Amino acid sequence: MGALDGFKVTFKQIALPRVTTPYPAEKRPKPDRHHGRHVLNRYEDGMEKCIGCELCAGVCPARCIYVRGADNPADAPVSPGERYGFVYEINYLRCIHCDLCVEACPTEAITESKLFEFSFTNRQDAIYTKAELVVSDDGLPKQLPWEDWREGDDERTSAWVRATSPSGSAEFEGRVQWSGELGYGTRASEPDQATRDEETGDAWFVFTENRGGE
Amino acid sequence: MHLLLAAASTATGGDPLFAKGIGFAVFLIVAVKVAVTFVVLLVATMLMVWFERKVISDMQNRVGPDRAGRWGILQSLADGTKLFFKEDLLPERADRRLFRLAPYLSMVPAFLSFAIVPVGGIVSVFGHHTRLQLADPPVGILWLLAMSSIAVYGVMLAGWSSGSKYPLLGAVRASAQMISYEATLGISVVAVVLVTGSLATSAIVAQQSSLATINLIRLGVVPFVLFWIAATAELNRPPFDLVEAEQELVGGFNTEYSSVRFALFYLAEFMNTITMSAIIVTLFLGGPNGPHFGLAPTSFLAAWLLPVVYFVAKVMVFLFCYVWFRATLPRFRYDQLMDLGWKVLIPLSLGWLLVIASILAANTTAEKIRNLAIAFVALIVAGAMLLRSLQLGKATVSEEDLHS
Numbered sequence: 001m002g003a004l005d006g007f008k009v010t011f012k013q014i015a016l017p018r019v020t021t022p023y024p025a026e027k028r029p030k031p032d033r034h035h036g037r038h039v040l041n042r043y044e045d046g047m048e049k050c051i052g053c054e055l056c057a058g059v060c061p062a063r064c065i066y067v068r069g070a071d072n073p074a075d076a077p078v079s080p081g082e083r084y085g086f087v088y089e090i091n092y093l094r095c096i097h098c099d100l101c102v103e104a105c106p107t108e109a110i111t112e113s114k115l116f117e118f119s120f121t122n123r124q125d126a127i128y129t130k131a132e133l134v135v136s137d138d139g140l141p142k143q144l145p146w147e148d149w150r151e152g153d154d155e156r157t158s159a160w161v162r163a164t165s166p167s168g169s170a171e172f173e174g175r176v177q178w179s180g181e182l183g184y185g186t187r188a189s190e191p192d193q194a195t196r197d198e199e200t201g202d203a204w205f206v207f208t209e210n211r212g213g214e
Numbered sequence: 215m216h217l218l219l220a221a222a223s224t225a226t227g228g229d230p231l232f233a234k235g236i237g238f239a240v241f242l243i244v245a246v247k248v249a250v251t252f253v254v255l256l257v258a259t260m261l262m263v264w265f266e267r268k269v270i271s272d273m274q275n276r277v278g279p280d281r282a283g284r285w286g287i288l289q290s291l292a293d294g295t296k297l298f299f300k301e302d303l304l305p306e307r308a309d310r311r312l313f314r315l316a317p318y319l320s321m322v323p324a325f326l327s328f329a330i331v332p333v334g335g336i337v338s339v340f341g342h343h344t345r346l347q348l349a350d351p352p353v354g355i356l357w358l359l360a361m362s363s364i365a366v367y368g369v370m371l372a373g374w375s376s377g378s379k380y381p382l383l384g385a386v387r388a389s390a391q392m393i394s395y396e397a398t399l400g401i402s403v404v405a406v407v408l409v410t411g412s413l414a415t416s417a418i419v420a421q422q423s424s425l426a427t428i429n430l431i432r433l434g435v436v437p438f439v440l441f442w443i444a445a446t447a448e449l450n451r452p453p454f455d456l457v458e459a460e461q462e463l464v465g466g467f468n469t470e471y472s473s474v475r476f477a478l479f480y481l482a483e484f485m486n487t488i489t490m491s492a493i494i495v496t497l498f499l500g501g502p503n504g505p506h507f508g509l510a511p512t513s514f515l516a517a518w519l520l521p522v523v524y525f526v527a528k529v530m531v532f533l534f535c536y537v538w539f540r541a542t543l544p545r546f547r548y549d550q551l552m553d554l555g556w557k558v559l560i561p562l563s564l565g566w567l568l569v570i571a572s573i574l575a576a577n578t579t580a581e582k583i584r585n586l587a588i589a590f591v592a593l594i595v596a597g598a599m600l601l602r603s604l605q606l607g608k609a610t611v612s613e614e615d616l617h618s
Contacts, residue, residue, distance in 0.1 A: 007538065007542050009542070010541040011273070013273045013274065016275060018277050019275050019276065020275075020276050021277075
């Protein structure tokens with residue numbers, strides 16, 4: 001048809017699936033390594049992982065983390081070892097969710113959840129302290145009234161997220177290299193990329209691949 | 215008054231409502247017709263805005279408006295309400311009176327030109343017979359040409375009175391474009407009038423009672439296509455939307471407008487789209503005519519419902535096509551637009567008119583063949599002259615380019 005081919009193209013689009021999602025009503029699945037609001041993890045026995053070393057505060061490019069360490073009380077230690085994070089604050093008006101704190105942490109104490117939809121109405125609410133950041137006794141992040149948690153956002157918050165294959169090196173694929181945590185134990189590793197692609201793991205990637213393959 | 219109208223109704227077209235004189239009941243019926251046309255047209259325009267946004271989002275693989283009402287159907291109502299509450303800016307350098315007048319000059323003709331469109335056949339209301347058509351003047355289709363000419367003033371004065379250069383450029387483009395394409399529009403209408411023998415839209419529709427006699431077929435498709443293209447250009451709709459080419463002219467003739475006045479332009483634009491689709495249906499597709507499935511012509515279904523349904527369905531096809539054009543076709547460049555109008559559409563419509571006239575003027579087959587032969591010779595001579603002049607024009611232009 002030559003010049004009129006364009007009409008066919010636009011007409012066919014009507015039947016094709018939409019690219020856009022009606023956002024607040026319907027949400028796209030988040031990638032496994034999505035950077036969201038932080039959590040402070042605990043070991044399986046309930047001890048906090050944070051040792052108050054301030055490496056996260058040092059590496060933070062936005063300078064949004066404030067940490068003050070303290071010696072563990074001998075009778076009731078908060079973390080295994082000598083010191084623990086006595087004060088831990090993150091200012092979410094500054095945080096850029098770059099995940100460098102997570103990379104810097106030697107004990108996998110700070111990691112990120114999938115939650116990114118939270119808005120506060122005053123500055124004080126924007127500063128999260130240990131009361132909000134440390135996971136609850138069942139190992140799940142504490143949910144604040146202004147946070148919009150969806151199913152699955154609070155899972156996969158552990159160091160598993162960053163440690164599946166350090167530096168993208170395939171040698172480390174499938175090897176467990178993270179400590180256990182409260183409520184979950186030691187998490188199993190992700191299948192290697194070839195297996196995951198076969199099983200069509202994450203809906204996000206399936207979606208983009210389908211679109212590209214058209 | 216009575217005599218005049220009665221005379222009009224006995225001539226081609228005319229509303230049988232006025233045959234028995236004008237009483238209170240007749241006045242009331244006319245008033246109701248005016249009110250219904252006004253309201254229906256307004257609502258249809260709002261739905262058209264929504265329809266366009268929804269269909270074009272479908273064609274662009276998006277969701278489109280879906281917040282206001284179910285499927286976002288109240289979106290244009292929400293937009294309109296918002297516009298009414300916005301600040302109405304009047305540029306310092308504007309010609310105040312013309313600036314205020316211009317939106318109405320484009321809005322009012324948009325309403326008025328729909329008056330001559332037959333939406334249905336003749337119905338009886340409380341013993342009075344009337345057409346489902348607001349007005350059926352003997353000048354009929356000329357009313358449309360008159361109104362679309364006045365609408366040019368709306369666009370032109372809007373651009374001129376803004377006291378700003380982009381609106382002025384848009385307005386100059388608009389007037390040049392609308393005047394150029396009005397020629398083709400008019401000549402296509404002449405073809406319809408020639409074959410009908412009447413200017414009244416009711417008579418034009420009445421003659422297209424079956425599929426074989428609709429003007430689309432009787433006139434051989436070409437006038438229909440020419441009219442459609444010219445109408446698209448008249449409406450300043452894509453691919454002829456140079457008037458409001460955002461990339462070049464910010465927003466075109468309505469750049470300086472805001473609030474209610476902007477809403478009026480916007481409304482007029484979509485109302486014109488509906489009106490033009492209705493006119494195309496009237497002129498070439500038999501308006502409200504369609505199969506009646508053996509129903510009694512006086513029954514409610516055959517007199518009221520079916521014609522209106524046919525009319526709306528036919529108009530919808532064209533409305534969809536206009537959106538489809540917008541989703542598909544890129545905008546013409548200005549010189550391409552003028553080339554198409556003057557060098558292709560006008561010669562083609564004139565030539566086709568000559569062929570139709572030569573056939574209509576003949577009574578016998580021998581005369582027909584003779585007339586056609588003369589017409590073809592004339593067309594070939596005219597065509598050769600046109601081609602030669604185009605060639606010469608091109609040569610001059612390229613020489614000028616070399617020297618500059």
